[in-house]
Amino acid sequence: MIYLDNSATTKPYKEALHTFMKVNETLYANPSSIHSFGGKADDLIKRSREQVADLLGVEGSEVFFTSGGTESNNLAVKGTAMQYKNRGRHIITSRIEHPSVKKAVEDLEPFGFSITYVGVDEDGRIDLKEIEDALRDDTILVSVMHVNNEVGTIQPIREIGELLKDRPKTLFHVDAVQACGKIPLDLHGAGVDLCSLSSHKIHGIKGTGALYVRSGVRLSPLLSGGEQEGSLRSGTENTGGIAAFAKALRMHLKEREESLPVMQEIQGFIRDGLSKLPYVTVHTPEINAAPHILNFSIEGFKGEVMVHSLDQHGIYLSTTSACSSRQHKPSETLLAMGVSDMRANSSLRVSLSYHTTMQEARMFLETLEREIRSLMKTMRRSR
Structure with a gap:
């Protein structure tokens, strides 16, 4: 998991x-x-x-x-x-x-x-x-x-x-x-x-x-x-x-002293990997941003589709906040930032802890890329 x-x-x-x-x-x-x-x-x-x-x-x-x-x-x-x-x-x-x-x-x-x-x-x-x-x-x-x-x-x-x-x-x-x-x-x-x-x-x-x-x-x-x-x-x-x-x-404040640099490194690794994937746009700013959150969208897919797709591989992330995710509405935060309705509807959120590992980050990116390409092929065949 x-x-x-x-x-x-x-x-x-x-x-x-x-x-x-x-x-x-x-x-x-x-x-x-x-x-x-x-x-x-x-x-x-x-x-x-x-x-x-x-x-x-x-x-x-x-x-x-x-x-x-x-x-x-x-x-x-x-x-x-x-x-x-x-x-x-x-x-x-x-x-x-x-x-x-x-x-x-x-x-x-x-x-x-x-x-x-x-x-x-x-x-x-x-x-x-x-x-x-x-x-x-x-x-x-x-x-x-x-x-x-x-x-x-x-x-x-x-x-x-x-x-x-x-x-x-x-x-x-x-x-x-x-x-x-x-x-x-x-x-x-x-x-x-x-x-x-x-x-x-x-x-x-x-x-x-x-x-x-x-x-x-x-x-x-x-x-x-x-x-x-x-x-x-x-x-x-x-x-x-x-x-x-x-x-x-x-314990959490103590962990911050010891593990924050590792979390920042993992976040940077995921951000860099996301920026190289097709159809992906990262919405979390590079400056003035917390070290544990990355929000991005995948053009052409609703966020919940990719959540369920990754779920099949034991990878768990979310769309909007957990308190709003079941409402199936575009993220009000992204809309306020000027993101289009289409992008806001396809947004996903990765959120790390001090226990997240670089190996997990690699596996996530590899699986995400495979799922994007697989879903795109399925969409093309259905047209």
Whole structure:
């Protein structure tokens, strides 16, 4: 098996799985219970929070655990809107955000919020001037992802933070789900107020994530209940998932130090190989792009046709983001970049992990070339 769909989800570290199982077997008490068994589970969550905070370079009181990136994004967007609606009802985001941000801001429109969607250039990068021009006195939130989940473009987060530093009434949210462990981000230094993370994108367990909330920022909770997570995220905590998340984050950041150059080499090898194949166009930019994502299209084929074709050889990749792939629609990100409908419909995404090997990259390219040529012959015969 050659797994090249790591932006959809990653294989959990054995150590993270072990932590998850051990906690659920031996420390399964409700962390809110007042007996000592519950207290031990609560202590583990506190230690995990401090570990995550230390790895992110923030304070423990600024880390709130959620069920994943989607909940973190919704809490950041809707929590800001409801908390500060009397301050203003204007939100700025981009046309290439993850559906959990796009749909969250759309949900706010019936409540009197106005949304400005800034565009991107042919590389999928936001124009700072467009954000600056869109800012208004009633702008309460700017939400921009750090790394685009489909094409891998890195957005100018620090520059946006600098643009907003003299606007204390405008909060800055960053969806860093795809960037975590690949592209460093100094949250305080970049002026980020809110930041979303997801465990299963960094070899942790599905169903766990986190939202960084800068000290002093207040949010309205989405969930009402037992007032866990500082009353911001009610619901019995996933103790095992949280502990496994802390373990995975530590291991992933350590792997970055050791394996990033190898990942970059493999990405470059695949990019070079793709550029030599017939009918192929690479859409991921060569600069300002993450080291683990490559988006390309094959003229004449729908993306899902090639996904299924490679699937027969035990090679797994994707079309658009996993959250949108079953809708069979052209990639909105590629369309925003000016890519034609035909190309956007035929796009594919390769996403690497620090465990991807050069041999796997070679086998992928060789198989892809054979499948392209085979399918082209079949198409010619059918005409």
